[in-house]
Amino acid sequence: MVNRLTAIAVILLNVVLLPAAGTREREHIVLRAADDHELSYPTTQGLVRMGRLLEEWTGGRITVVVYPLAQLGSERETIELTRQGVIDINRVNINPITQIVPELKALALPYIFRDADHMHRVVDGEIGLDLLKTLEEKELVGLAFYDSGQRSIYNSIRPVRSPADLKGLRIRVQKAEIMMDMIRALGAVPIPMSFEEVYTALQTGIIDGAENNYPSWVTKGHFETARFYSQNEHSLVPEIILFSKLSWDRITAEDHELILKAARESVPYQRALWKAMVEESIRKARSAGCEIIVDVDKGPFIQAMEPVYAKHAAGLLPLVERIRAVE
Ligand code: GTR
Numbered sequence: 001m002v003n004r005l006t007a008i009a010v011i012l013l014n015v016v017l018l019p020a021a022g023t024r025e026r027e028h029i030v031l032r033a034a035d036d037h038e039l040s041y042p043t044t045q046g047l048v049r050m051g052r053l054l055e056e057w058t059g060g061r062i063t064v065v066v067y068p069l070a071q072l073g074s075e076r077e078t079i080e081l082t083r084q085g086v087i088d089i090n091r092v093n094i095n096p097i098t099q100i101v102p103e104l105k106a107l108a109l110p111y112i113f114r115d116a117d118h119m120h121r122v123v124d125g126e127i128g129l130d131l132l133k134t135l136e137e138k139e140l141v142g143l144a145f146y147d148s149g150q151r152s153i154y155n156s157i158r159p160v161r162s163p164a165d166l167k168g169l170r171i172r173v174q175k176a177e178i179m180m181d182m183i184r185a186l187g188a189v190p191i192p193m194s195f196e197e198v199y200t201a202l203q204t205g206i207i208d209g210a211e212n213n214y215p216s217w218v219t220k221g222h223f224e225t226a227r228f229y230s231q232n233e234h235s236l237v238p239e240i241i242l243f244s245k246l247s248w249d250r251i252t253a254e255d256h257e258l259i260l261k262a263a264r265e266s267v268p269y270q271r272a273l274w275k276a277m278v279e280e281s282i283r284k285a286r287s288a289g290c291e292i293i294v295d296v297d298k299g300p301f302i303q304a305m306e307p308v309y310a311k312h313a314a315g316l317l318p319l320v321e322r323i324r325a326v327e
Contacts, residue, residue, distance in 0.1 A: 029062045029251065033089035034078045036070040036195055038219060042277050043091045043146050043239055044068045046270035050089075050241075053262040062255065064089065074194035076175050083139040085246030093148060094237045095176040103134045104240075105312050106319045108178050110305040111298070113236040113323075116147070121326050123238055127319070132240075139245040143263035146239040147274040152231045152296075153188075154217055155209025156202065159293050160230040163187050163304045172198050172210040181308050182234055183211070186301065195220070202226055211235075214281040215274075223285045230293040232301045 033051070035044040044066060051064025072078055072087055075096050082090040098105045106112070113119040122128060123145040132142030153160055153171060160166055166188040173179040173190045183190035191207050195216075201207045202225040209226050210217075211234070217223050241263050248256065285292065313320050 026061065028060075029255070031062065031064045031088040031247070032072070032086075033064050033066045033091070034070075034072040034082075034087045035066065035068050035091045036075055036078075037068060037216075039066070039068040041068075041215065041219060042270050042273035043148075045273055046146055046266045047089065047091055047241070049269050050262045050266040053265055054258060057258055057262070062258070070194075070196050074196055076194070079242070082242050082244045083246075085244045088244050088247040089143075090242045090244075091146065091239060092242065093174065093239050095174045095179050095235075097135075097240065097242075098176050098178055100138050101134055101140075103131060103316065103319065105178055106316050106323060107131070108176070108235065108237045109313055109320065110182050110234045110308055111302050112320070116149070116236065118326060119236050119238060122323050125326065127322055127326070135242065136245060141243040141245055141248045143241040143243055143260060144267050146241065146267065146270045148237060148239045149213040149215070149274065149278055150231070150233040151211050151213055151235040151237065152229060152233055153186075153209060153211045154222065154226040154229040156205075156226045156228070157208050159228045159291055160232070161293060161296055162300050169208040170206075172201060172207045178308065178312050179211075181311060182305065185304050185307050186234075187304070198222060213278070214285070215277045218281040218284050223288060223290050227290045228293070229285065229290060230296050232296045232298060234301060234305070 033047045035041070035047055037044050047064065047066045051066065054062040054064060073081060075092050078087055078090050079092060079097060079100070081087045094104050094107050098108050107123070113122070128145060135142040153166065155169055155171070157169060158165060163186045166186050169188045170191050171183045171188045173183055173192050175192045175194070180190040180192060193201060198207070198210050199221050202210070202222055210222060212222070214229070217226070217229060243259065282292065
């Protein structure tokens with residue numbers, strides 16, 4: 001939790017450290033970066049890489065201080081703190097931002113991407129650039145997309161092979177309506193809560209399961225209790241690196257270029273780490289005796305998502321068509 005006083009102190013510090021554009025631009029700039037994963041996780045390491053590049057290119061004039069493990073607040077809180085200029089750089093998942101930028105739902109829709117290559121071509125191309133621009137209206141600057149792999153359902157009660165097996169299970173979701181509706185459409189009960197609360201909620205039985213990629217399931221220890229992972233792959237939603245518009249407007253156009261370049265250069269690095277981490281997580285879960293159901297028939301899951309499209313894609317049909325048309 002970030003209390004108000006800390007937030008104010010950080011804002012004051014920000015004003016001192018980030019000079020107005022065009023003035024004192026040789027001053028040392030310290031950028032605060034937030035991530036909710038541990039320091040060794042691929043997204044957090046991506047931010048570290050970005051910081052190293054900036055330090056190297058500017059001879060130490062720009063420094064990025066990375067705060068891992070949600071030290072600056074849970075995901076929804078840090079999005080607000082980024083809009084307020086308290087946090088400068090924030091790596092978050094797309095799902096929680098769909099609450100304030102509805103266009104981004106196009107990337108969060110269930111089964112919208114054919115596979116990871118399709119998703120990469122979409123976010124690395126024109127559509128990705130257009131979507132990053134939509135953030136400016138919300139006091140945010142979108143820098144780049146990171147990988148988050150596929151999200152699937154895991155639980156502590158039984159192996160899930162079809163939506164019927166999910167009936168009545170209490171499944172934690174991120175604080176995003178689109179995720180609540182997906183879980184509801186599958187016949188389970190969505191329980192929105194912050195990522196940090198899931199471990200205890202699983203241990204105490206407040207929830208029966210959650211949905212996430214393999215690395216989150218394992219690194220957060222959810223696999224200790226939720227031992228059945230069903231690879232139904234309802235979502236391939238990526239991660240995003242945000243920059244505070246307030247902080248952005250205090251730095252020079254030249255530094256904008258450097259920051260964008262560093263963010264983009266950290267992407268292939270993050271993706272390589274990601275791939276390795278997925279494999280390592282599966283290995284770890286298997287050797288801990290977890291049951292991973294890989295051969296899930298996705299047909300009934302895809303069919304069940306119709307109401308989610310009716311509600312969340314209705315206003316985005318041209319964008320959805322553009323995404324589908326990407327080869
Ligand atoms: C992870 C993502 C986190 C957070 C988490 C969650 O895949 O990397 O930033 O969004 O999911 O489910 O809360």
